[in-house]
Amino acid sequence: MSPTLPRTAPGIVAVEVLCPILAARGVRPRVLDFEVLAPVPEPPTSSLRSRLSRTIALAWRASPFALASMVLAALLAGAAPTGMAWYARRVLDGVARGERQVVLVGIVAEAVLLFLTYVAGGLNQFATARLRLTLGFLLQRAILEKAIAVPYACFEDAGFYDALTRARREAVGRPVALLAGFFAMVQAFAVLAGSAALLFRFSPLCALAILLAALPSFFTETRFATAIFRLQNRRATEAREQAYLEQVLTRDDHAKEVRLFGTGPTFLERARRVFSLVFEEDQALARRRLLVGLGADLVALALFYAVYVSVAVRALAGALTVGDLGLALVTFKQGDGALKQALGGLRGLYMDQQYLGNLYGFLDLPVPPKRPLLPAARARDERGLRFENVGFTYPGAKRPALLGVDLFLAPGKKLALVGENGSGKSTILKLVAGLYEPTEGRIFLDGRDLAAWDPEALRARLAVVFQDFVRYQLPVRDNVAPRAAEDAVPDEGIRRALARSEAGPIVKKLAQGLDQRLGKWFPGGVELSGGEWQKLALARAFLREQADLLLFDEPTAAIDPAAEAALFARVRSETEGRMAILVSHRFSTVRLADEILVMDGGRVAERGDHDALLGAEGRYAALFRLQAAGYR
Numbered sequence: 001m002s003p004t005l006p007r008t009a010p011g012i013v014a015v016e017v018l019c020p021i022l023a024a025r026g027v028r029p030r031v032l033d034f035e036v037l038a039p040v041p042e043p044p045t046s047s048l049r050s051r052l053s054r055t056i057a058l059a060w061r062a063s064p065f066a067l068a069s070m071v072l073a074a075l076l077a078g079a080a081p082t083g084m085a086w087y088a089r090r091v092l093d094g095v096a097r098g099e100r101q102v103v104l105v106g107i108v109a110e111a112v113l114l115f116l117t118y119v120a121g122g123l124n125q126f127a128t129a130r131l132r133l134t135l136g137f138l139l140q141r142a143i144l145e146k147a148i149a150v151p152y153a154c155f156e157d158a159g160f161y162d163a164l165t166r167a168r169r170e171a172v173g174r175p176v177a178l179l180a181g182f183f184a185m186v187q188a189f190a191v192l193a194g195s196a197a198l199l200f201r202f203s204p205l206c207a208l209a210i211l212l213a214a215l216p217s218f219f220t221e222t223r224f225a226t227a228i229f230r231l232q233n234r235r236a237t238e239a240r241e242q243a244y245l246e247q248v249l250t251r252d253d254h255a256k257e258v259r260l261f262g263t264g265p266t267f268l269e270r271a272r273r274v275f276s277l278v279f280e281e282d283q284a285l286a287r288r289r290l291l292v293g294l295g296a297d298l299v300a301l302a303l304f305y306a307v308y309v310s311v312a313v314r315a316l317a318g319a320l321t322v323g324d325l326g327l328a329l330v331t332f333k334q335g336d337g338a339l340k341q342a343l344g345g346l347r348g349l350y351m352d353q354q355y356l357g358n359l360y361g362f363l364d365l366p367v368p369p370k371r372p373l374l375p376a377a378r379a380r381d382e383r384g385l386r387f388e389n390v391g392f393t394y395p396g397a398k399r400p401a402l403l404g405v406d407l408f409l410a411p412g413k414k415l416a417l418v419g420e421n422g423s424g425k426s427t428i429l430k431l432v433a434g435l436y437e438p439t440e441g442r443i444f445l446d447g448r449d450l451a452a453w454d455p456e457a458l459r460a461r462l463a464v465v466f467q468d469f470v471r472y473q474l475p476v477r478d479n480v481a482p483r484a485a486e487d488a489v490p491d492e493g494i495r496r497a498l499a500r501s502e503a504g505p506i507v508k509k510l511a512q513g514l515d516q517r518l519g520k521w522f523p524g525g526v527e528l529s530g531g532e533w534q535k536l537a538l539a540r541a542f543l544r545e546q547a548d549l550l551l552f553d554e555p556t557a558a559i560d561p562a563a564e565a566a567l568f569a570r571v572r573s574e575t576e577g578r579m580a581i582l583v584s585h586r587f588s589t590v591r592l593a594d595e596i597l598v599m600d601g602g603r604v605a606e607r608g609d610h611d612a613l614l615g616a617e618g619r620y621a622a623l624f625r626l627q628a629a630g631y632r
């Protein structure tokens, strides 16, 4: 299963599942605030310091124990090597002078210090693993909460999707990597400083040389870290495409078509092309980095050995003891190791903080306050749903999807929308549902401009079955009532909704009844037929008994005629007194509506009830006769 959020109908996921769950936790997402976000800003350039301190603060929230352990481990591991070098010198001088006591104490002290570094290593590993889980979870949750809070239209913006993908990619490993790199660096610099302090006694110049050796590598590494980061960021879209291609090849709901159309090799080839493009760029950068890195290493090496030679020369001249020479030797080894570690840490730190810019940038994206595109119109005294000259163009689209649509739906009445594919039927429903705002004209519900409605209050009035409804890989119960445990629906309520959508027999058939997991993604799941899934989606809508505006987008497209007839008889009686808008290509159901709008290219081409439209001998009549002839 792919970890990415489903690309289809994300708004539905948001409205149906996540909102109630968050609402129950006291978080009030603003899904129905539907101003399109401005193009996602580049991650704000923020300093390493601020990102580091933000990460440390988050880590403290996620697990104070783990963070404290990491600090302790870094301090221990940073101080121990200096002590060990110091005792090594004492042991050597003790041997030279024949002082047994000094030698023995020195060796024991070294052993203890070495043991402490092991303890520090274990502690660090444990703390890092713990923090990876706790901090990763904390951030994933923050990202998901943000994903719910942004307007639905964001999900149709590729830039937003890239930002979301990048943020999710960074959330688990990156912050901990930043901390680990930071502490590794602190530790390494402690070792380096200790080495320099020990060497300072022989020659301040030597101490300085040890510290200077770090500089060239530092500059090359940070430069390459930036280059790699830029490269990967630029490739967010390719990375997403590659993940998508993998999804196509591995997801259950794609597997059938992949096999029957033989598209497997084609998709594989596309994945390969994306890969080789990415691979080439990576390799070029890696080659350059190798060469420049070696050069910097060479400079460090030369400096180290210059110090070594100068100490050895002075020992030869009798100016230094054997212990001093030994100390210098140990210090070099440690200094070299620490230098590598410090650089590794720095490189990681520099790289990680840039990636964290993606994560924090996403988390800091402002959720636009509810501000209608057009100022709300004055309320009027009226009941029902009214479209007044409504036009709508999808964000980024060139042509309007709706133009000059007028309609009125009185309380208790049923409206049907018919028309060719792409004529704007679903768009009308999405506007009523508040997923988008009209770019022209107004929509009124009970005399109040939809733009002035409180999103929660509006949502309470609605029950919706979208054309691309969701099939939750969850038990039947959660498919019908995907609510938080806090406001769980009693079983009778669920069964009643199932009966209304003619789904009762489906559940009877299932071994575990309402607890039966559906779909094949998880062990024990049972797959349903297309029509059966659709009946569950309908049950989900019927469960909202308080809703008085029902929106059905081809709710019976996959349902057999017998069930459909029963369903509609039931829908009519169940929705008595409630408003409903129904999109359907089946005229047998459409004809039952009080009014029918025939849509054509975003405009209303004809309107009236079934008999009137037949009498008008227009498009509706022609289409109706066509279908009727098909049944003869």
Ligand SMILES: Nc1ncnc2c1ncn2[C@@H]1O[C@H](COP(=O)(O)OP(=O)(O)OP(=O)(O)O)[C@@H](O)[C@H]1O
Pocket (backbone or CB within 6 Å): 156, 394, 395, 397, 401, 419, 420, 421, 422, 423, 424, 425, 426, 427, 428, 467
């Ligand atoms: N998310 C979107 N972004 C941009 N354009 C869209 C989007 N959804 C639909 N459109 C365009 O808007 C027009 C109307 O689409 P709509 O989904 O309302 O058609 P429909 O009448 O429901 O068609 P169908 O019978 O196929 O469901 C189409 O031309 C379509 O290309």
Ligand SMILES: [Mg+2]
Pocket (backbone or CB within 6 Å): 425, 426, 427, 467, 553
């Ligand atoms: Mg549609």
